[in-house]
Amino acid sequence: MYSGFRSVIVIGFTFLACLGPGAHVSAAQQPQQQPVNIDSFFPKQLPRGQSTVISVAVPGRAMPQGAEISPAAGVTVSGIKQGGSGQGALGWWEVTVNVANDAAPGNRTLTLVLPMGRTNPMAVTIASHAPSISALSVVSAQSSQPTVDLQFTAADASGDLGDLPYVWFTLGCGAGEHEQGVVRGKVSGGVVVRASIPNPRTQKGPGAPAAGNRCDLQVRASDSNGIESNTLKTTVEFRN
Numbered sequence: 001m002y003s004g005f006r007s008v009i010v011i012g013f014t015f016l017a018c019l020g021p022g023a024h025v026s027a028a029q030q031p032q033q034q035p036v037n038i039d040s041f042f043p044k045q046l047p048r049g050q051s052t053v054i055s056v057a058v059p060g061r062a063m064p065q066g067a068e069i070s071p072a073a074g075v076t077v078s079g080i081k082q083g084g085s086g087q088g089a090l091g092w093w094e095v096t097v098n099v100a101n102d103a104a105p106g107n108r109t110l111t112l113v114l115p116m117g118r119t120n121p122m123a124v125t126i127a128s129h130a131p132s133i134s135a136l137s138v139v140s141a142q143s144s145q146p147t148v149d150l151q152f153t154a155a156d157a158s159g160d161l162g163d164l165p166y167v168w169f170t171l172g173c174g175a176g177e178h179e180q181g182v183v184r185g186k187v188s189g190g191v192v193v194r195a196s197i198p199n200p201r202t203q204k205g206p207g208a209p210a211a212g213n214r215c216d217l218q219v220r221a222s223d224s225n226g227i228e229s230n231t232l233k234t235t236v237e238f239r240n
Contacts, residue, residue, distance in 0.1 A: 035120040045228040047130035049101040061091040066113040074103030131156040136232040143238045147196040162224040167195040173215040
């Protein structure tokens with residue numbers, strides 16, 4: 001009664017045994033999808049109890065489908081939006097990350113989910129304290145001068161901002177490439193930081209901004225331990 005059924009079982013296992021090694025080799029030969037490499041993003045510190053906007057330069061112009069923080073305890077991603085017109089083959093995206101007051105300090109990773117795959121994990125740090133900056137203004141922006149002078153107010157409860165803090169900046173001028181750099185600022189009166197950054201009008205070649213364009217400026221500072229502040233934005237209008 002059962003002889004026919006047993007025959008089917010034997011034949012079936014014999015067939016799988018023949019296919020098994022070949023199927024295993026085929027799966028092993030399938031290439032794994034490589035992560036999309038991201039090496040330009042800022043800031044890399046996330047103050048506790050604050051929302052921080054992380055600007056990320058992503059290859060291509062497709063909008064990220066999501067963002068993940070690991071470990072995720074005490075940290076959430078509340079939004080992703082386009083951060084500018086992009087430069088060349090790169091698109092800039094702004095990822096808003098919220099950190100709870102009781103989030104544990106330490107290292108985390110940020111990964112974007114793109115239509116073409118996932119990015120490499122980007123290392124970010126939740127600091128136990130961080131400087132805070134406000135009231136960013138452009139003091140002088142003359143087309144003929146080699147620098148743009150700016151100032152902002154800084155507060156640092158830990159008292160380790162120093163007299164010459166690093167001032168990080170990004171300038172986006174029209175369709176030209178974003179210019180990123182860092183200069184030394186100078187603390188005046190204990191709370192005001194003044195700095196001079198290169199005037200993008202001194203650039204030459206295809207990446208130089210067109211005459212008359214306004215530039216979008218982003219600024220952040222870091223204390224003597226390398227802990228970065230929040231990022232401020234303003235517009236630079238050059239005068240002749």
